Amino acid sequence: MDVGERLKVIRKQKGLSQRELAKRAGVTNSTISMIEKNSVSPSVSSLKKVLQGIPMSLVEFFSDEGETSATQPVVYGPADFMDLSVDDVKLKLVGKAFGRRAMAFMIETYEPGSDTGEDPYLHDGEEAGLVIRGQFELTVGDEIYHLKEGDAYYFDSTRPHRFRNPYDEPCQIVSATTPANF
Amino acid sequence: MDVGERLKVIRKQKGLSQRELAKRAGVTNSTISMIEKNSVSPSVSSLKKVLQGIPMSLVEFFSDEGETSATQPVVYGPADFMDLSVDDVKLKLVGKAFGRRAMAFMIETYEPGSDTGEDPYLHDGEEAGLVIRGQFELTVGDEIYHLKEGDAYYFDSTRPHRFRNPYDEPCQIVSATTPANF
DNA sequence: TAATTATGTCAAAAATACCGAACATGCCGA
DNA sequence: TCGGCATGTTCGGTATTTTTGACATAATTA
Incomplete structure (x- = not known):
């Protein structure tokens, strides 16, 4: 070097x-x-x-x-996203045809009042995300964070975590989780 | 330290x-x-x-x-992103303190006319992304795709790829690459 | 043009890191 | 208890880095 x-x-x-x-x-x-x-x-x-x-x-x-700078389908429109929604938590997975994918890349929408629940959301790997609209409350371990548009997160998925939207507006997040043992 | x-x-x-x-x-x-x-x-x-x-x-x-992952920061504001920009391709990495991160989660901005270049951008792993503003042209292998706001991509990083913005407006993308050997 | 200001480089002195060799301690087996 | 034997520490001298204070060049201004 x-x-x-x-x-x-x-x-x-x-x-x-x-x-x-x-x-x-x-x-x-x-x-x-x-x-x-x-x-x-x-x-x-x-x-x-x-x-x-x-x-x-x-x-x-x-x-x-x-210093970087830096036959599967490649491009997916909104209609091609695979819907994994439950209740008010809307999950859209990119690359539905990708079999053995290494990560889950999703567009998540949290309606007002929605919550991933108290259950420890535990899995191996790491996850990251960016808020592109609205705001939400992220709990990791026993810390509670408030994220607004433009904020991002990155944490180890083995730590218990929870997503919650106690606000009036829907919150939209782009997230990536690896590995995709979701 | x-x-x-x-x-x-x-x-x-x-x-x-x-x-x-x-x-x-x-x-x-x-x-x-x-x-x-x-x-x-x-x-x-x-x-x-x-x-x-x-x-x-x-x-x-x-x-x-x-440091255990428990002591790692979780939330990053725009000011905390690590800047990996080169020329007109602006790369902001989330989670700069994450030592051995499993993936690179970034907010990328391609100014009009910018281009990651002809060089085969080759590395192991997979990458995905979502256009949150503007549009751009993605080349993977010998296929050329046009992505606009709301579109996403997911492909194997071993395939040569190139990002280009021949349009008038800057294009903003949220992307994830794994592993983060990029 | 000349004076001014900013740039990066260099040489010798001062400060600091590194080596070689001793020293001190503790452990284990005879 | 003694003698290895391995451990980590310390000290004087040497090697390297850092400062100080210059110098040379280029760009800017009067």
């Missing part, structure tokens, strides 16, 4: 000069210069300081996988 | 002594000792060497696996 090059790319992406970043990070500009030229291998503490000026965590820095 | 303590825990977990680890890593035992006592902040290069003796990557080391 090319630490110097990576730092340089990130810094440029943020539109910072070596000196600006140095000031924010509390190090000197020459430190940045040398790190970027790989003429030194920074100490963890100083790299951390530098990244705080971005700001960026060490994990993010080292997970450079983000 | 307590680098020394973390190293110590990992080393013990692997049943290694400071000297054993030192030998495998190609450093001296005193180095390990000092790192674990936080009497120094190791350079990236030496920490990397040490971890190779485990073996463990820097990402894994800093992603603090010790």
Whole structure:
């Protein structure tokens, strides 16, 4: 892994000069210069300081996988979604023909007052989602969260969870669960 | 983050002594000792060497696996998304702190004229997505599809694919890719 | 054009990390 | 109890990083 090059790319992406970043990070500009030229291998503490000026965590820095940029049916219209609704919780699964799918990608609609119930919704894997309309209440473990349009979640599915919409408007969510042992 | 303590825990977990680890890593035992006592902040290069003796990557080391999923954040607002954008293709990853995530859940925005490029975008796994605003052109294999708001896709990531927005309006997509090796 | 400001780089001094070799402790078997 | 033997710690010296304070270049302004 090319630490110097990576730092340089990130810094440029943020539109910072070596000196600006140095000031924010509390190090000197020459430190940045040398790190970027790989003429030194920074100490963890100083790299951390530098990244705080971005700001960026060490994990993010080292997970450079983000540099991406980055005969089944492929496209499904609303009419093609597979309906898995129960009561006021409407679930539309994308890719109904996909047999051994690795994940469940769904459009979920929670009508006012709807609830996935108290039952521990337990399964292996992880799930994530984004609110595209309305708001709802998410319980994970014993924490209760309130999510509104534009908010997202990501948690380990082994933790008991529950979706509830105590509000006046329907709430629409796009979600993904993996594996699709649903 | 307590680098020394973390190293110590990992080393013990692997049943290694400071000297054993030192030998495998190609450093001296005193180095390990000092790192674990936080009497120094190791350079990236030496920490990397040490971890190779485990073996463990820097990402894994800093992603603090010790944290149970219960301590992970669950909800992410737009400000918390991790930005993986390149040029006119804007990628926002949900769950940046999730170390070994099983999937990448993202909000993608394709500006007019943007394109993920001709390069075969090849990786294992599967991916799905839903258009929440605008429209775009999806190429999978040698098929070209046109998706508009409300349409979705689901395909095997081993098939070469490409995202392109030749239209006048930005296109926004919610997507999920698994595994997150992208 | 000249002065100004911003950029990145470099050399030597200061600070810090690392090595090599000792030291201290505890454990186990003779 | 003693002598290995393995453990982790400490210390002086060496190697590396970081700062300090320059220099060179390019872009901007007077």
